[in-house]
Amino acid sequence: MIEKQEVQELFPTPLWIVDLQPAAAAALNARLKAEIERLIAPRPAIPVGSNWQTTQDLHTKPAFAEFVKLVETAARGVARFLHVDRHPMAITGCWANINPHGAYHPTHHHPNNYLSGVYYVSIPASGSRIAFQDPRPSMIMPKPTQYTRLTANGADAESKEGRLLIFPAWLKHSVGTNDGRSERISISFNLMFKNFSETMASPMWEPTAGKDK
Numbered sequence: 039m040i041e042k043q044e045v046q047e048l049f050p051t052p053l054w055i056v057d058l059q060p061a062a063a064a065a066l067n068a069r070l071k072a073e074i075e076r077l078i079a080p081r082p083a084i085p086v087g088s089n090w091q092t093t094q095d096l097h098t099k100p101a102f103a104e105f106v107k108l109v110e111t112a113a114r115g116v117a118r119f120l121h122v123d124r125h126p127m128a129i130t131g132c133w134a135n136i137n138p139h140g141a142y143h144p145t146h147h148h149p150n151n152y153l154s155g156v157y158y159v160s161i162p163a164s165g166s167r168i169a170f171q172d173p174r175p176s177m178i179m180p181k182p183t184q185y186t187r188l189t190a191n192g193a194d195a196e197s198k199e200g201r202l203l204i205f206p207a208w209l210k211h212s213v214g215t216n217d218g219r220s221e222r223i224s225i226s227f228n229l230m231f232k233n234f235s236e237t238m239a240s241p242m243w244e245p246t247a248g249k250d251k
C-alpha cells in the first residue's frame with residue numbers, strides 16, 4: 039500500500055569550516071601569537087581551570103587588521119550562502135583566549151549577535167575539539183544502536199591551527215579541558231548586522247489598510 043517513505047531534514051544547523059593554506063596559516067599565527075602574548079603580558083594569576091582573555095576590541099587594533107579581513111571575507115561567504123548578503127554585517131566583539139593546561143570553556147552562547155566564530159592560532163599537539171549542543175531539548179532519548187545526526191543531541195568539530203569556524207550565535211558550545219602540554223590559543227568574534235534597528239527590525243508584513251494616507 040505504501041508507495042514510498044522518505045525523510046525530509048528540517049531546520050538544519052550550519053557550521054562553516056574555513057581552513058587557511060598551511061604556509062599562510064603558519065605566518066599569520068606567528069604574528070597573532072606574538073601580539074596576543076604582548077597584550078596579555080604581564081599575565082595575571084588565574085584560578086586552576088581558567089584562562090587568560092584579552093579585551094574584546096581586537097578588531098579595532100591595527101595589529102589585527104589582517105585577521106579582521108579574514109573574518110570579513112569568511113562572513114561574506116556565509117552571508118552569500120544564506121542569501122542575506124544585502125544586509126551588511128560588522129564585527130561587534132573580538133578577543134583572544136589562552137587556555138593553559140587544565141583550562142576549559144563551559145557551555146555558552148553569544149547573545150545579541152547573528153553569527154559567532156573562532157579561529158585557532160595554536161593547538162596542543164594532542165589536538166582538541168569544540169563541542170556543540172543541539173538547542174532542542176531531547177527529553178526522550180531511546181539509545182540507538184548507532185547515533186546519527188537525527189538522534190545525537192551534540193556534535194563536535196576538530197580545532198586545528200589555521201582553521202576558522204563560524205556558526206549561529208545562538209548555538210551553545212564548549213571546549214573540553216586542555217590536557218595537552220602546550221597552550222591552546224584562539225581568537226573569538228561576534229558578527230551582527232549593521233544598523234539593525236533602523237533597517238531590519240520593522241514588521242516583515244505589509245499593512246492591508248491605512249496606506250498612502
Ligand SMILES: [Fe+2]
Nearest residue numbers: 146147211226
Ligand atoms: Fe564562544
